[in-house]
Amino acid sequence: MAGAGGPGAASALSALSASCPSRGSSTPRAVGRAERTPRYTLGLLQTPRSSDSTGGSSGGAARPGNSSGEGLAPGLAAGSSGAKAAVSDRGESYFGDKSSCIENANTLNLTTSSSVRGLNSTCIGKTPLSSSRSVCRSHTPLMGYSVTSSSAVSAHSVASVIVAVVEGRGLARGEVGMASIDLKNPEMILSQFADNTTYAKVITKLKILTPLEIIMSNTACDAGNTTKLFSLITEHFKNVTFTTVQRKYFNETKGLEYIEQLCASEFSTVFMEVQSKYYCLAAASALLKYVEFIQNSVYAPKSLKVRFQGSEKTAMIDSSSAQNLELVINNRDSRNGHTLFGILNYTKTPGGSRRLRSNILEPLVDAETINMRLDCVQELLQDEELFFGLQAVISKFLDTEQLLSVLVQIPKQDTILRSSFSIQLLVEMRTTYFGLLDYPSEEQVQQILCLTKFRVKTAESKITNLIYLKHTLELVEPLKAALRSCNTQLLKAYYNSLEDTRFGIMLEKITTVINDDTRYTKGCLSMRTQKCYAVKPNINEFLDVARRTYTEIIDDIAGMITQLAEKYNLPLKTSFSSARGFFIQMNADCSMLPNGQLPSEFTKITKMKNTYSFTSADLIKMNERCQESLREIYHMTYLIVCKLLSEIYEHIHCLYKLSDIVSMLDMLLSFAHACTLSDYVRPEFTDTLAIKQGWHPILEKIAVEKPVANNTYLTEGNNFVIITGPNMSGKSTYLKQIALCQIMAQIGSYVPAEYCSFRIAEQIFTRIGMDDDIETNASTFTKEMKEITYIVQNANDKSLIIIDELGRGTSAEEGIGICYATCEYLLNLKAFTLFATHFLELCHMDALYPNVENYHFEVQHVRSSAGNKEKIAYTYTLSKGYTEEKNYGLKAAEVSSLPSSVILDAKEITNHIAKQILNSTGRRALLR
Numbered sequence: 001m002a003g004a005g006g007p008g009a010a011s012a013l014s015a016l017s018a019s020c021p022s023r024g025s026s027t028p029r030a031v032g033r034a035e036r037t038p039r040y041t042l043g044l045l046q047t048p049r050s051s052d053s054t055g056g057s058s059g060g061a062a063r064p065g066n067s068s069g070e071g072l073a074p075g076l077a078a079g080s081s082g083a084k085a086a087v088s089d090r091g092e093s094y095f096g097d098k099s100s101c102i103e104n105a106n107t108l109n110l111t112t113s114s115s116v117r118g119l120n121s122t123c124i125g126k127t128p129l130s131s132s133r134s135v136c137r138s139h140t141p142l143m144g145y146s147v148t149s150s151s152a153v154s155a156h157s158v159a160s161v162i163v164a165v166v167e168g169r170g171l172a173r174g175e176v177g178m179a180s181i182d183l184k185n186p187e188m189i190l191s192q193f194a195d196n197t198t199y200a201k202v203i204t205k206l207k208i209l210t211p212l213e214i215i216m217s218n219t220a221c222d223a224g225n226t227t228k229l230f231s232l233i234t235e236h237f238k239n240v241t242f243t244t245v246q247r248k249y250f251n252e253t254k255g256l257e258y259i260e261q262l263c264a265s266e267f268s269t270v271f272m273e274v275q276s277k278y279y280c281l282a283a284a285s286a287l288l289k290y291v292e293f294i295q296n297s298v299y300a301p302k303s304l305k306v307r308f309q310g311s312e313k314t315a316m317i318d319s320s321s322a323q324n325l326e327l328v329i330n331n332r333d334s335r336n337g338h339t340l341f342g343i344l345n346y347t348k349t350p351g352g353s354r355r356l357r358s359n360i361l362e363p364l365v366d367a368e369t370i371n372m373r374l375d376c377v378q379e380l381l382q383d384e385e386l387f388f389g390l391q392a393v394i395s396k397f398l399d400t401e402q403l404l405s406v407l408v409q410i411p412k413q414d415t416i417l418r419s420s421f422s423i424q425l426l427v428e429m430r431t432t433y434f435g436l437l438d439y440p441s442e443e444q445v446q447q448i449l450c451l452t453k454f455r456v457k458t459a460e461s462k463i464t465n466l467i468y469l470k471h472t473l474e475l476v477e478p479l480k481a482a483l484r485s486c487n488t489q490l491l492k493a494y495y496n497s498l499e500d501t502r503f504g505i506m507l508e509k510i511t512t513v514i515n516d517d518t519r520y521t522k523g524c525l526s527m528r529t530q531k532c533y534a535v536k537p538n539i540n541e542f543l544d545v546a547r548r549t550y551t552e553i554i555d556d557i558a559g560m561i562t563q564l565a566e567k568y569n570l571p572l573k574t575s576f577s578s579a580r581g582f583f584i585q586m587n588a589d590c591s592m593l594p595n596g597q598l599p600s601e602f603t604k605i606t607k608m609k610n611t612y613s614f615t616s617a618d619l620i621k622m623n624e625r626c627q628e629s630l631r632e633i634y635h636m637t638y639l640i641v642c643k644l645l646s647e648i649y650e651h652i653h654c655l656y657k658l659s660d661i662v663s664m665l666d667m668l669l670s671f672a673h674a675c676t677l678s679d680y681v682r683p684e685f686t687d688t689l690a691i692k693q694g695w696h697p698i699l700e701k702i703a704v705e706k707p708v709a710n711n712t713y714l715t716e717g718n719n720f721v722i723i724t725g726p727n728m729s730g731k732s733t734y735l736k737q738i739a740l741c742q743i744m745a746q747i748g749s750y751v752p753a754e755y756c757s758f759r760i761a762e763q764i765f766t767r768i769g770m771d772d773d774i775e776t777n778a779s780t781f782t783k784e785m786k787e788i789t790y791i792v793q794n795a796n797d798k799s800l801i802i803i804d805e806l807g808r809g810t811s812a813e814e815g816i817g818i819c820y821a822t823c824e825y826l827l828n829l830k831a832f833t834l835f836a837t838h839f840l841e842l843c844h845m846d847a848l849y850p851n852v853e854n855y856h857f858e859v860q861h862v863r864s865s866a867g868n869k870e871k872i873a874y875t876y877t878l879s880k881g882y883t884e885e886k887n888y889g890l891k892a893a894e895v896s897s898l899p900s901s902v903i904l905d906a907k908e909i910t911n912h913i914a915k916q917i918l919n920s921t922g923r924r925a926l927l928r
């Protein structure tokens with residue numbers, strides 16, 4: 001909201017108008033007729049309707065299906081109930097049959113909602129796309145209808161990724177192909193891998209992607225027979241929209257064609273990587289076709305970043321481990337920042353924050369790359385000037401990935417839109433400026449009608465995006481300047497990448513058309529002003545005239561409000577909001593008003609505390625005139641912007657490089673920032689896991705006092721640690737701390753310790769006791785068995801395994817048995833395992849296995865002030881050996897208010913059972 005002070009409103013508003021870039025020179029110059037011909041507008045008016053001369057290349061060229069006449073337009077399969085089918089112009093159904101959907105697939109409602117999803121009409125800002133619910137789940141208005149799913153809206157307010165998943169059939173069952181695309185980032189990620197019967201890899205990958213929508217083949221749920229993969233995915237992603245599409249759209253040949261046509265040349269090596277990976281190609285084909293449909297746009301040829309993500313390049317952390325460790329979501333309160341992401345996130349850009357999140361969920365496994373990142377963090381920590389210089393520039397960047405996403409998509413109706421625009425403009429211009437009215441042909445009438453569907457928003461957002469692009473390109477030089485004196489390899493490489501001449505070429509072209517002082521600003525009115533005056537004067541004479549009209553209206557509004565203020569002797573001021581347009585505001589209590597009421601001339605009065613907001617009939621009319629003139633300005637500016645974008649389009653791919661650099665620098669700055677707030681240390685990578693005086697990074701943030709630090713030491717010959725200690729002594733905290741430190745080290749961050757060395761972990765597994773999972777209706781025992789099965793099936797010599805309180809969901813007897821057998825199985829591996837337990841019987845394994853080491857958490861016994869009861873004092877200090885504390889559960893019960901007779905009985909029964917267990921295990925080694 002912008003305001004100008006009371007009686008001085010006119011001057012303030014004039015000042016505002018005066019701040020319009022180059023406003024003063026917007027009057028058309030008195031030049032000869034030929035010279036005054038609008039340079040771009042006329043060119044476009046003459047453009048044949050069928051050709052898209054300003055949009056780079058036609059969308060059709062990018063679509064493999066087009067040439068073969070195959071329909072890509074919609075039909076729809078949806079949930080078992082209530083789904084309405086959308087039928088294409090050609091009557092072809094793109095989606096699977098209605099009958100082929102399973103019961104628990106979410107229902108998709110097709111409506112003719114006019115809400116905006118489209119990135120076509122999305123502007124890039126600091127706010128993520130998802131900040132608006134309607135943006136999240138509804139599709140572009142240009143296509144005339146939208147797909148909504150209310151459950152998905154609420155649960156996935158930040159999701160913008162669409163994933164296609166396909167599984168091999170017959171002998172190839174278990175081979176899974178995935179393709180995903182983020183609607184905010186024009187990057188398609190492909191993966192293909194063999195998964196086991198629990199499909200843990202697929203679930204993990206999907207959880208990392210947090211999809212907005214998952215697409216699968218209709219054969220995955222044919223005639224009520226759902227595949228296991230389909231059932232598992234729908235069970236794990238209850239709030240995600242599922243769409244089934246006909247299997248024929250999972251076509252690997254088409255997938256390869258798509259990649260050939262759409263992949264930007266910088267990333268073309270991916271072609272070699274994926275050409276024989278049929279399942280990910282098939283998924284890519286279905287995905288791209290679907291995205292074209294919902295977005296009503298096609299990716300421009302050679303515009304997309306395509307990446308194959310083999311699982312070997314990153315460490316795998318399964319979704320329940322990510323949850324146990326609270327990597328990105330806190331288990332108690334999903335909104336609080338008490339997560340690993342929360343303590344490391346000092347990023348300034350949406351791209352940086354996305355990068356941090358994905359790194360935490362998929363840490364690196366390549367020590368060289370990690371060390372390169374660590375070198376950068378070290379340099380940032382040592383060179384304050386570099387740190388603050390870089391941070392200042394990086395924080396000015398907007399969402400470069402989303403900007404790219406908008407720039408590389410061509411709306412399918414763009415051609416019609418622009419030509420109908422032209423006809424409309426022709427008519428409008430003739431009527432308005434020359435007093436002539438041509439009668440348009442029938443075809444032209446149709447096009448003009450088509451225009452009514454068009455929203456000024458599309459034009460406005462295109463102009464905004466160009467301003468964002470200019471803003472982004474203008475930051476390249478300052479970024480280079482900040483990096484100029486850097487020494488580390490990665491920062492130097494970034495500096496060299498920024499030497500790319502395409503940045504300069506684009507900026508130069510933009511500044512021939514766009515005013516130098518046009519820039520991204522905060523506040524809707526000032527951004528509106530920037531858009532209005534973006535194009536330089538004398539490029540389009542009509543635009544200059546329209547802008548002069550607009551300025552006059554604004555001056556008139558300010559003048560009118562000044563007059564009203566004088567007339568009623570009230571402190572009126574001019575305000576603006578995007579919803580109301582210009583309106584009047586007054587800060588006063590009602591005692592200042594004659595009869596305690598505002599004059600009857602004022603309408604739509606609202607009051608907040610002592611602030612009145614209102615308007616008048618004249619002001620409403622002036623707002624309408626203002627809007628009308630604004631529409632004209634946007635129309636004409638849009639044409640110029642489209643032409644300009646088509647001219648710079650061939651250079652746009654260097655923005656991929658830029659967005660990569662910005663997000664990575666942002667993440668590394670964030671790591672350095674976190675180090676300045678706590679005494680973290682640079683990790684080393686060796687064959688040993690050795691942490692000297694490490695502490696839990698999240699506990700440090702929550703607790704009043706610094707957590708007690710502890711040591712950790714695991715080597716190949718000493719790779720299995722059993723940890724014991726009474727309840728609440730710090731076992732779980734310690735286990736989680738080790739996993740968190742390992743992850744921090746593997747993403748290139750410093751670590752909360754005095755010294756640390758890590759062996760790179762290819763997988764990080766955790767089994768940590770949590771409450772029953774009500775959501776999936778799994779009992780404690782079932783859940784822990786699932787988790788331990790997953791670990792046993794997937795762990796290898798390079799794993800880090802954290803197991804806490806296994807077997808607590810069943811009887812002590814069975815619990816010990818399960819623990820013992822699991823330990824023996826894991827002892828066959830060279831994985832580093834930390835195993836916390838209350839079953840002290842397990843501690844004797846060190847006698848059988850030389851690689852087992854016992855540690856325990858010490859506690860002290862103190863007498864209460866009354867002197868009659870003993871209390872446990874926790875030291876949170878880890879020591880060698882197993883705990884001497886026995887029956888600490890009973891001790892805890894003793895200090896509770898349980899009747900002493902019950903406690904006596906409990907002691908007796910415990911002793912009896914303990915003896916039985918020792919006998920029944922049959923393992924003499926367990927006996928002392």
Ligand SMILES: Nc1ncnc2c1ncn2[C@@H]1O[C@H](COP(=O)(O)OP(=O)(O)OP(=O)(O)O)[C@@H](O)[C@H]1O
Binds near residue numbers: 706708725726732733
């Ligand atoms: N190193 C530490 N420094 C300070 N406080 C700690 C430390 N470790 C744990 N704590 C505190 O002790 C509480 C209990 O710790 P934790 O849950 O790890 O114990 P536990 O031994 O796993 O208990 P249980 O066996 O009942 O699961 C934590 O919530 C934390 O507040």
